[in-house]
Amino acid sequence: MTKRILFTGGSGKAGKHAVAWLLKAGYQVHNLDLVPLDLPGVTNLTVDITDSGQVFNAFSMHTDFSDLEHGRGVQPFDAVVHFAAVPRILIRPDNVTFQANVMGTYNVIEAAVKLGIRKIVIASSETTYGICFAEGHRDPHHLPFDEDYDVNPMDSYGLSKVVNESTARAFAERTGADIYALRIGNVIEPHEYDRFPDFVARPEARLRNAWCYIDARDLGQIVHLCLEKIRSRFSGLQCYERYRYGQSVPEAAGRALLSRRSVQAGDGAGRGAYPKPQDPRGARFSGGA
Ligand SMILES: NC(=O)c1ccc[n+]([C@@H]2O[C@H](COP(=O)([O-])OP(=O)(O)OC[C@H]3O[C@@H](n4cnc5c(N)ncnc54)[C@H](O)[C@@H]3O)[C@@H](O)[C@H]2O)c1
Numbered sequence: 001m002t003k004r005i006l007f008t009g010g011s012g013k014a015g016k017h018a019v020a021w022l023l024k025a026g027y028q029v030h031n032l033d034l035v036p037l038d039l040p041g042v043t044n045l046t047v048d049i050t051d052s053g054q055v056f057n058a059f060s061m062h063t064d065f066s067d068l069e070h071g072r073g074v075q076p077f078d079a080v081v082h083f084a085a086v087p088r089i090l091i092r093p094d095n096v097t098f099q100a101n102v103m104g105t106y107n108v109i110e111a112a113v114k115l116g117i118r119k120i121v122i123a124s125s126e127t128t129y130g131i132c133f134a135e136g137h138r139d140p141h142h143l144p145f146d147e148d149y150d151v152n153p154m155d156s157y158g159l160s161k162v163v164n165e166s167t168a169r170a171f172a173e174r175t176g177a178d179i180y181a182l183r184i185g186n187v188i189e190p191h192e193y194d195r196f197p198d199f200v201a202r203p204e205a206r207l208r209n210a211w212c213y214i215d216a217r218d219l220g221q222i223v224h225l226c227l228e229k230i231r232s233r234f235s236g237l238q239c240y241e242r243y244r245y246g247q248s249v250p251e252a253a254g255r256a257l258l259s260r261r262s263v264q265a266g267d268g269a270g271r272g273a274y275p276k277p278q279d280p281r282g283a284r285f286s287g288g289a
Helices: 013-024 052-058 094-114 156-175 190-201 203-209 216-228 251-264
Strands: 004-008 028-033 043-046 079-082 119-125 178-184 212-215 236-242
Touching (some): 004 013, 004 094, 013 028, 013 216, 052 094, 079 216, 094 119, 094 156, 119 156, 119 216, 156 178, 190 203, 212 216
Parallel strands (some): 004 079, 028 043, 079 119, 119 178, 178 236
């Protein structure tokens, strides 16, 4: 039977590619967003996820007029993919970013588990590692980032994503729901590859992203794999580091830049000696219970 997916933030930069991927994979996708996604096959509902009542209603309503026809009431949803957010600092005031992301995620996960939806995928972020939006410069203490890397951001957005992972973990611990937090790198859409020559010419421009990115279409595939993954005997939250490493600038250029900066800062202790990147596409289990 077709799996029915609730997708928050499906109208956004990343969401629209993930939604398109899921549609192609045969899922039925219902998009909950402040603005609709104009894509054949998707149903839309205008929802503000910071309002718990709206989220509970959206999760327990028909998706379309055609749902009235069978007379069997609202059909259950199989999974929730949660992308809706203020996607970085400096779009909204810091407190609004924090509040919208933290309460939005709480509301979405709470409604899902209390309405019996056991599979949830949420968008976390590379910014949890505290490099991207650091005040001043903070060099990574090792590369590539992995799931064991310290999460210690200074900014309101990165902090909201750390809290969201804790929220997800709490609900997973309490209910045994199967929840995946994707620490997404900088999202690149197909038309944005013309930015890469500049990335190569100016490696310092990508330092805050640690030279990482994720193709939006790959993100769709990752979400798909999370939805298909049969739950292991581990219950709880699983966090995955998702990015492509070292493909936006030559790896050597990035390493040289970091070494140079470390020397200039007079801190050579261990820095600049970064381990060789492993397979950048290999996700690993971390955390969870
Ligand atoms: N773009 C990136 O490089 C990047 C990197 C890491 C993580 N992420 C995360 O991935 C997710 C998607 O990011 P994006 O780049 O597509 O952002 P986006 O701003 O393009 O899309 C976010 C969507 O969420 C919707 N939204 C915002 N507030 C809402 C609310 N209160 N209620 C309902 N809908 C709301 C917006 O209308 C928008 O369509 C976010 O959670 C973001 O934090 C993005």
